[in-house]
Amino acid sequence: MGLGNCPECGKLYLENTALLCPDCYRKQEADAEKVIEYLKDVDKATLEEIHQATGVKHKIILRLIRSGRIIGNSISYPCESCGTLIDEGRLCEKCSKNILDQLKPDERPPEQQPLTKIRSRMYGREPD
Template sequence: MANKMKNCPECGKIFIDTGAGMCSDCLRKEEQNEIVVCSYLRDNPGSTIKQIYEDTGIKERTIMRMLRAGRFIGKGDISYPCERCGTMIKEGRYCHKCSQELQADVKRMSDAINQKKQAVKKDKGVLKSRGMYLK
């Protein structure tokens, strides 16, 4: 498989993406940041991303990316806002309320699709019986 040339999302430099998603310089920086955030969390469990940023200078965006990658699981407590409503949460992407609402949305959508399918089936059935009638 050929490696892809890409612009590093952090510094904009062109690099060969081997799956890390950023250039080796930024990757090294990211690894250092991760160690800093992990030790910060050990000393300050339950911190918010904002607090970490204020005390360590590591960008919120970077911390969020680490969080989504599951880097801090089991390494300490961290709070961050729900992607939907901004409530502070400690795991997943959404708070309890939003994930319930999102699940309900998904169910409603799949119900609607199922209903449509049923309606199509019914239409076809009607056509068929009509056809038989005409014969």
């Protein structure tokens, strides 16, 4: 905890669990109320529909989804990577898989020298 810049308005504030300055936090709470109210009346909504109906910024709706504030409703929102509509996590299945695939080479152990090669170098001749 310390001083930080509010990600919303850029003002310096004392860092807290909301990660927003008190002003923006209050605003976010008011927005959250609006979204929660709206979701009471619908079974399913996309991020865009919530935005249109409540006027709350996409960014804030996403933050509410990620912080678990408005979970339990079927809300579709775009994958952070490709924009496909998803209803859980941050990435669609395809992008999560892509990321896992990209991680693999780093996890592989360094290539091992075949033992025969090492031996031939040690004895200066080809192995039998």
